[in-house]
Amino acid sequence: MILSVADLASGYGRIPILNGISFGVAEGECVGIWGHNGMGKTTLLTTLLGYQPATRGSITFGGDDVTRLATHSRARRGMGLVPQGRQIFPALTVAENLRMGSVVSGGQREGVIEEILELFPRLKPLLSRTGGLLSGGEQQLLALARCLCGKPKIMMLDEPTEGIQPSINEEIVETLIELRKRTRLTLIVVEQRREFIAALADRVLLMQKGEISAEVRPDELLKMDELH
Amino acid sequence: MMNAVKLVETKDLGIHFGGLKAVQGVNFSLNQGELRCLIGPNGAGKTTFFRLLTGVHKPSVGSVTINGTTIKGLQTHQIANLGVGIKTQIPSLFDNLTVRENLWLSARKRNARAEADRIADGVLETIRLAHAAKTEVAKLAHPKLILLDEPAAGMTGHERERTAELIRDINRTCAMIVVEHDMEFIKMIAKTVTVFNRGEVLMEDAVDKVLSDQRVKDVYLGKQIGGVTL
Numbered sequence: 040m041i042l043s044v045a046d047l048a049s050g051y052g053r054i055p056i057l058n059g060i061s062f063g064v065a066e067g068e069c070v071g072i073w074g075h076n077g078m079g080k081t082t083l084l085t086t087l088l089g090y091q092p093a094t095r096g097s098i099t100f101g102g103d104d105v106t107r108l109a110t111h112s113r114a115r116r117g118m119g120l121v122p123q124g125r126q127i128f129p130a131l132t133v134a135e136n137l138r139m140g141s142v143v144s145g146g147q148r149e150g151v152i153e154e155i156l157e158l159f160p161r162l163k164p165l166l167s168r169t170g171g172l173l174s175g176g177e178q179q180l181l182a183l184a185r186c187l188c189g190k191p192k193i194m195m196l197d198e199p200t201e202g203i204q205p206s207i208n209e210e211i212v213e214t215l216i217e218l219r220k221r222t223r224l225t226l227i228v229v230e231q232r233r234e235f236i237a238a239l240a241d242r243v244l245l246m247q248k249g250e251i252s253a254e255v256r257p258d259e260l261l262k263m264d265e266l267h
Numbered sequence: 268m269m270n271a272v273k274l275v276e277t278k279d280l281g282i283h284f285g286g287l288k289a290v291q292g293v294n295f296s297l298n299q300g301e302l303r304c305l306i307g308p309n310g311a312g313k314t315t316f317f318r319l320l321t322g323v324h325k326p327s328v329g330s331v332t333i334n335g336t337t338i339k340g341l342q343t344h345q346i347a348n349l350g351v352g353i354k355t356q357i358p359s360l361f362d363n364l365t366v367r368e369n370l371w372l373s374a375r376k377r378n379a380r381a382e383a384d385r386i387a388d389g390v391l392e393t394i395r396l397a398h399a400a401k402t403e404v405a406k407l408a409h410p411k412l413i414l415l416d417e418p419a420a421g422m423t424g425h426e427r428e429r430t431a432e433l434i435r436d437i438n439r440t441c442a443m444i445v446v447e448h449d450m451e452f453i454k455m456i457a458k459t460v461t462v463f464n465r466g467e468v469l470m471e472d473a474v475d476k477v478l479s480d481q482r483v484k485d486v487y488l489g490k491q492i493g494g495v496t497l
């Protein structure tokens with residue numbers, strides 16, 4: 040397992056959000072996480088990355104306990120996030136956004152950026168454009184590419200389809216499938232759209248009230264009734 | 268539609284930011300009580316079009332008429348007083364106020380205190396969803412037109428169905444324009460769909476015709492992997 044999570048708990052002030060989460064992700068695997076709003080999916084990702092401190096339990100990544108490490112240390116070890124709402128740097132150009140991403144992997148290595156851009160042909164003619172002037176779909180592609188420029192071993196995506204047009208969602212799926220063919224990149228995808236998860240994930244964890252309530256196959260997810 | 272009365276009409280509407288023509292040559296009309304869906308690629312001008320209707324942006328060319336009044340020169344609050352309510356893409360709630368306080372403030376805009384109390388409490392009884400609450404905030408001032416920017420974003424199936432029900436319910440008393448990328452949601456609520464592309468209206472037709480149109484697939488829907496729109 041590249042990532043092992045044991046009895047993980049976290050919350051905001053006195054409000055508990057995660058109540059003892061345990062799961063593992065194998066290298067090269069794509070795990071989907073599905074659940075309603077407010078069930079703790081984003082908090083799970085922010086706790087794995089260290090934005091949110093764990094109040095109990097442990098996170099082991101690449102064989103090392105990273106539970107108490109700072110976020111930047113986890114990023115340097117290969118944990119990457121494509122955050123909800125993209126959160127690109129709007130005042131920087133596309134090229135500068137990508138360079139910021141590459142800092143995590145040692146920085147300023149043009150070769151890394153060129154290699155990643157091969158997967159994102161839509162971004163190539165936009166390199167000198169300011170990030171804030173890109174469309175929402177282009178920003179999402181930039182957020183993905185920026186994360187990949189950090190050469191992560193695991194990439195976590197938080198609601199990548201939110202507010203994005205269908206054809207770009209397809210482009211994201213095709214890019215990630217191609218990426219998985221070329222590399223051993225491990226993925227965790229938090230997403231509300233079942234069809235998107237099913238197109239990518241090897242298995243899906245269902246989250247309810249801060250806990251993982253079940254694990255299903257992607258085809259089972261598509262046939263499932265609602266979670267209550 | 269018989270006896271249709273136009274609530275919104277734009278003529279040759281356009282706005283440019285520097286050299287970028289964000290909206291151009293848009294002739295759009297919406298009848299009273301109609302529910303219209305707007306779709307189109309990210310950056311096609313849908314949100315800018317909303318901002319032109321609400322007066323946040325002033326047109327570079329063309330005109331907007333709402334309920335018989337040309338909105339040229341009007342401030343956003345004056346346009347709101349014509350009966351235009353909006354729920355933006357990123358919900359603009361008062362984060363430091365409670366849900367009830369948010370509802371009450373919107374209700375108070377056009378009602379006495381006691382009536383605002385009654386309306387806010389009534390809505391609190393009926394809402395169950397966070398996003399639905401945000402939609403209801405737009406409804407409380409009793410507008411003639413509600414603009415919703417991606418009301419189903421980030422929602423799962425049941426929440427989506429509930430929001431679709433809510434929109435159909437609200438549409439009984441006022442016209443609505445809904446921007447959305449979720450095609451399953453569009454199918455639930457839409458009759459006529461207007462497609463924006465590169466700041467212009469690409470086509471406008473019944474929902475089934477629009478979703479099967481090759482031009483719309485090319486610029487927006489994509490190949491639809493496994494017959495499914497992502």
